[in-house]
Amino acid sequence: MEILILAAKSAIAVMLLIAAGAKLSDPHSFAAAVRLFVPLRTPPRLVRIGALGIALLELALGAASLSSPAASWLNAVIFGLACVFVIVSVAGFAFHRGRACLCFGALSRREFDTWSIVRSVIIAVGAVVGMLDAPSASVQVGPALRVVLLIAGLLLAVVASTAARALAIAAAPTRPTAR
Amino acid sequence: MRIPLFVAVAQWALLLALSLLVIVMYRQLGHAFSTRRPAGELGPPVGSSAAGFDYMRVSDGALQRFEPGGGMPVLLAFVEPSCQACEKLVAAVGAVARAGDLSGLRVLLLMSDPPSYLQISEVFRSCSLEIGRITTRATVVAYKATATPLLVAIDGQGFVRSAGPAIEADEVRAFRQACLLTPAATLTVVPAGPRTDRHEAADPVVGSE
Numbered sequence: 001m002e003i004l005i006l007a008a009k010s011a012i013a014v015m016l017l018i019a020a021g022a023k024l025s026d027p028h029s030f031a032a033a034v035r036l037f038v039p040l041r042t043p044p045r046l047v048r049i050g051a052l053g054i055a056l057l058e059l060a061l062g063a064a065s066l067s068s069p070a071a072s073w074l075n076a077v078i079f080g081l082a083c084v085f086v087i088v089s090v091a092g093f094a095f096h097r098g099r100a101c102l103c104f105g106a107l108s109r110r111e112f113d114t115w116s117i118v119r120s121v122i123i124a125v126g127a128v129v130g131m132l133d134a135p136s137a138s139v140q141v142g143p144a145l146r147v148v149l150l151i152a153g154l155l156l157a158v159v160a161s162t163a164a165r166a167l168a169i170a171a172a173p174t175r176p177t178a179r
Numbered sequence: 180m181r182i183p184l185f186v187a188v189a190q191w192a193l194l195l196a197l198s199l200l201v202i203v204m205y206r207q208l209g210h211a212f213s214t215r216r217p218a219g220e221l222g223p224p225v226g227s228s229a230a231g232f233d234y235m236r237v238s239d240g241a242l243q244r245f246e247p248g249g250g251m252p253v254l255l256a257f258v259e260p261s262c263q264a265c266e267k268l269v270a271a272v273g274a275v276a277r278a279g280d281l282s283g284l285r286v287l288l289l290m291s292d293p294p295s296y297l298q299i300s301e302v303f304r305s306c307s308l309e310i311g312r313i314t315t316r317a318t319v320v321a322y323k324a325t326a327t328p329l330l331v332a333i334d335g336q337g338f339v340r341s342a343g344p345a346i347e348a349d350e351v352r353a354f355r356q357a358c359l360l361t362p363a364a365t366l367t368v369v370p371a372g373p374r375t376d377r378h379e380a381a382d383p384v385v386g387s388e
Contacts (some may be wrong), residue, residue, distance in 0.1 A: 002184065003184070003188065004376075006184055006185045006188040006189075007188050007192070010185070010188050010189040010191075010192035010193075011192055012194075014189075014192045014193060014196045017196075018196060018200070021379070053266075066189060069185045069189075107203070128333045132335070134185070137183065137184075138183055138184040138185050139183060139184075140183055141183050141185065141186060145182070145183070146188055149186065149189060152190075152193050153193070156193055156196055156197060156200075159197060159200045159201070160196075160200055161202045162200075162204065163200045163204045163207075166203075166204050166207040166208070167203065167207055
């Protein structure tokens with residue numbers, strides 16, 4: 001059970017870092033997905049800032065969860081975020097079925113469908129498992145290891161961003177530009 | 180020094196995630212190399228007059244004349260059944276057409292492969308759009324269709340509005356928009372990246388099967 005809890009915690013942190021890195025590679029595209037859930041009159045600049053904020057929040061939470069596993073309050077925050085994912089996927093399924101959610105930027109072309117709800121529920125269940133008490137000896141990480149984990153986490157986000165950018169080169173539509 | 184169990188588990192999770200991402204990038208790199216082609220090499224210049232040409236209608240073998248202009252915008256697609264990227268484009272054009280997004284313009288698929296090659300591709304076989312076979316090398320030269328797939332958007336006045344490689348439905352829609360431009364507007368389509376198949380358009384001679 002201990003392994004399961006720690007694996008769930010690690011997996012959620014890694015997933016957040018990949019999602020954040022992929023979103024940060026093309027925040028404009030993610031902003032288009034965010035626009036689906038905000039009032040039409042919201043200024044585009046505000047939507048872009050919101051999209052960037054979401055990506056940075058995921059990055060911060062993923063990095064913090066990976067480098068500070070003993071901080072139990074982080075588990076609750078991540079569970080809250082997972083609940084938001086479930087709400088968004090249900091709302092996306094209800095109102096924007098078939099539209100790309102860009103939850104992992106260009107890394108995934110998943111759309112709002114039944115599976116997106118199932119996936120977000122699985123993430124929420126993972127967050128619940130990560131909230132369970134693990135022996136303190138297993139999660140007490142010294143400062144040096146914290147730094148190592150933090151660097152590894154940020155490196156993962158950079159790699160995810162690079163991979164998303166590489167995929168976007170092939171996936172991006174040919175854009176007509178006036179001259 | 181004893182390493183906490185979380186670190187051991189987390190390092191495996193990180194290793195797994197990094198491996199997956201590296202595989203994604205490696206595959207993408209392979210795709211980029213297999214489809215690499217210098218940009219700007221394909222298609223007639225934007226703003227130039229589209230050339231007329233003869234072609235053989237594949238459905239009944241009748242010789243036809245294509246004359247651009249006359250008020251009807253045209254989307255020309257240079258494709259080959261033997262080219263994998265072309266299959267993707269034909270499928271995308273078919274999907275966009277079925278969605279009703281190509282209404283108001285003529286779509287003509289042009290190939291230089293013999294008509295019997297249609298049998299090797301399910302996508303081409305089941306395509307309901309008009310398919311023509313190029314009858315002279317001059318057409319390939321006039322449209323600079325030296326590699327496929329190539330899309331050319333021609334407006335109702337017979338001017339080229341955009342030209343370049345395409346595969347995805349979104350790209351087809353972008354070309355459709357270019358077709359419908361007013362004569363006053365000048366557009367160029369900036370390809371998102373080199374992506375044409377290395378398959379070269381063969382020197383076509385009708386009846387050479």
